[in-house]
Amino acid sequence: MQETDKALLAQIAGIRGFQPGTAFNLRQNGAGVERHSTQNVQIVNKSDQPGIDIHISSNTSGEEVHIPVILTQSGMNDLVYNDFYVGEGANVKIIAGCGIHNDGCDTSQHDGIHTFHIGKNARVTYIEKHYGEGEGSGKRILNPTTVIYMEEGSYLELDTVQIKGVDSTKRTTECYLQAEAKLMISERLMTHGKQSAISDVKVELNGVNSSVRIVSRSVGKEGSVQVFHPIAVGNERCRAHIQCDSILMDQAKISSIPEITANHVDAQIVHEAAIGKINSEQLIKLETFGLSEEEAEAVIIEGFLK
Amino acid sequence: MLTLTNLSFRADQHEIISNITASFPEGSFTVITGPNGGGKSTLARLIMGIEQPTAGTIHWNGTDITKFSISERSKLKIGYAFQQPPRFKGMSVKKLLTLAHGKPLTHEQCCEYLSAVGLCANDYLDRDVDQSLSGGEVKRIEIATLLARDLELAIFDEPEAGIDLWSFAKLVETFQQLHQNKKISILLISHQERIMKMADEIVVIENGKIAKRGARDEILPNLMQDFSACEFKK
Ligand SMILES: Nc1ncnc2c1ncn2[C@@H]1O[C@H](COP(=O)(O)OP(=O)(O)OP(=O)(O)O)[C@@H](O)[C@H]1O
Ligand SMILES: [Mg+2]
Numbered sequence: 001m002q003e004t005d006k007a008l009l010a011q012i013a014g015i016r017g018f019q020p021g022t023a024f025n026l027r028q029n030g031a032g033v034e035r036h037s038t039q040n041v042q043i044v045n046k047s048d049q050p051g052i053d054i055h056i057s058s059n060t061s062g063e064e065v066h067i068p069v070i071l072t073q074s075g076m077n078d079l080v081y082n083d084f085y086v087g088e089g090a091n092v093k094i095i096a097g098c099g100i101h102n103d104g105c106d107t108s109q110h111d112g113i114h115t116f117h118i119g120k121n122a123r124v125t126y127i128e129k130h131y132g133e134g135e136g137s138g139k140r141i142l143n144p145t146t147v148i149y150m151e152e153g154s155y156l157e158l159d160t161v162q163i164k165g166v167d168s169t170k171r172t173t174e175c176y177l178q179a180e181a182k183l184m185i186s187e188r189l190m191t192h193g194k195q196s197a198i199s200d201v202k203v204e205l206n207g208v209n210s211s212v213r214i215v216s217r218s219v220g221k222e223g224s225v226q227v228f229h230p231i232a233v234g235n236e237r238c239r240a241h242i243q244c245d246s247i248l249m250d251q252a253k254i255s256s257i258p259e260i261t262a263n264h265v266d267a268q269i270v271h272e273a274a275i276g277k278i279n280s281e282q283l284i285k286l287e288t289f290g291l292s293e294e295e296a297e298a299v300i301i302e303g304f305l306k
Numbered sequence: 307m308l309t310l311t312n313l314s315f316r317a318d319q320h321e322i323i324s325n326i327t328a329s330f331p332e333g334s335f336t337v338i339t340g341p342n343g344g345g346k347s348t349l350a351r352l353i354m355g356i357e358q359p360t361a362g363t364i365h366w367n368g369t370d371i372t373k374f375s376i377s378e379r380s381k382l383k384i385g386y387a388f389q390q391p392p393r394f395k396g397m398s399v400k401k402l403l404t405l406a407h408g409k410p411l412t413h414e415q416c417c418e419y420l421s422a423v424g425l426c427a428n429d430y431l432d433r434d435v436d437q438s439l440s441g442g443e444v445k446r447i448e449i450a451t452l453l454a455r456d457l458e459l460a461i462f463d464e465p466e467a468g469i470d471l472w473s474f475a476k477l478v479e480t481f482q483q484l485h486q487n488k489k490i491s492i493l494l495i496s497h498q499e500r501i502m503k504m505a506d507e508i509v510v511i512e513n514g515k516i517a518k519r520g521a522r523d524e525i526l527p528n529l530m531q532d533f534s535a536c537e538f539k540k
Binding site for chain 2: 292
């Protein structure tokens with residue numbers, strides 16, 4: 001692997017290459033380039049579509065699965081399907097992510113379609129980081145789709161982060177929860193320049209005592225545009241809490257358009273959203289410590305997106 | 307030495323600070339008191355540079371700082387603990403103290419500043435200064451951030467507000483210790499008799515003016531008699 005590839009990998013996954021003892025699949029410019037399965041985590045090619053199936057055995061405990069994607073060739077348009085089958089009672093951490101380095105003038109685009117089948121009582125942490133860089137005028141586009149089926153008593157923590165360099169993104173997330181399933185979604189986003197980011201999240205709570213918590217924090221700078229569209233449908237006794245918090249700067253525009261539906265008398269669904277510029281008392285407080293206004297802003301945003 | 311000369315501040319057609327002239331020598335401990343809405347916090351914010359006066363000047367150790375920005379004044383070792391400190395999402399107590407200090411802090415230093423306001427560092431250092439903290443906790447962390455700084459003028463705006471009995475006793479001790487450092491001048495806005503008793507001098511601000519000023523033993527005994535509710539409203 002080249003040094004720039006390793007640096008890109010470090011940005012999105014915090015690693016510079018395969019870590020022995022973990023399952024690993026690196027996709028670069030539309031093709032799988034390196035793969036390691038473990039006894040409990042088998043990664044195999046799909047036969048009918050581009051992409052992979054990841055089979056995690058029941059009761060697998062404490063393993064990490066890395067499935068990074070990097071695009072370094074300008075003009076690359078990559079579409080991939082990744083299906084995860086997480087066995088009953090397994091406990092794993094999955095680190096995905098996509099980094100684009102585009103020095104050319106053509107658009108580089110990655111559309112990743114991830115489907116999760118999470119077995120009974122399994123616990124999964126899924127971390128996905130998006131990052132773009134490069135000197136070229138070519139656009140960097142990421143359109144991830146995530147479909148999640150959660151069986152009884154399963155738990156999923158879904159953390160997505162996109163802080164820099166992605167020109168356009170449309171994120172679609174669909175989740176179907178059975179009884180006692182618990183889903184925690186945390187979304188962190190920062191856009192600048194002329195970037196646009198759209199996030200549609202739909203959660204159907206179909207089982208008794210299922211619950212979801214969505215915490216979305218975003219910062220819109222310069223002329224960027226963000227649209228959030230969280231949808232929660234409660235079909236049983238369940239709880240949903242959606243919290244969208246955004247900091248608006250410069251000429252950026254941010255919309256939050258919630259849609260919440262309760263189809264059961266014991267469905268409890270809450271949506272909270274706040275969009276506004278940085279609280280001036282926060283800035284003043286940090287300036288009284290000797291920080292300049294720009295330094296104070298940077299510190300506040302860093303904490304907000306932590 | 308802090309010197310205010312003919313200082314005034316108008317907002318929305320109201321004269322909120324009206325032609326105040328006063329100076330506060332190095333090492334002095336002054337309690338500023340007076341009725342709600344009298345202009346105490348506004349005066350503190352003018353000294354810190356958060357508000358700009360509509361007339362008058364502020365001198366600090368001989369330098370005219372009237373036009374100085376907040377951070378320039380901070381670099382001249384002026385600090386202000388807010389009456390209502392803001393909360394920050396994702397800002398740990400440790401990070402806030404470190405920003406106040408201006409350079410990395412050891413665990414021992416953090417413990418020292420927090421225990422001076424009656425907080426246990428182990429319970430608080432990694433917590434965020436957000437809505438999850440109680441009002442009294444945020445207030446005490448605010449005071450600790452001033453202790454973490456190297457100041458020559460420390461302004462505290464009702465530091466005792468919302469603080470429990472036990473922490474209050476600790477705070478009184480902390481202010482006494484701070485005062486023993488003769489290099490630091492303290493301006494402390496307060497409504498508490500126990501705090502006024504620590505002061506060298508008491509200044510009463512009413513309707514944007516200094517209504518009274520003098521040594522503690524001269525002002526304190528008659529403080530209550532001189533004010534009636536109706537007079538406040540004039
Ligand atoms: N920027 C502003 N614009 C308009 N009015 C203001 C502004 N700042 C302060 N005021 C008004 O000035 C008056 C003095 O306010 P200030 O906060 O200084 O009072 P205070 O003496 O600190 O009162 P308290 O004891 O309640 O804290 C109040 O009536 C307040 O509403
Ligand atoms: Mg006040």
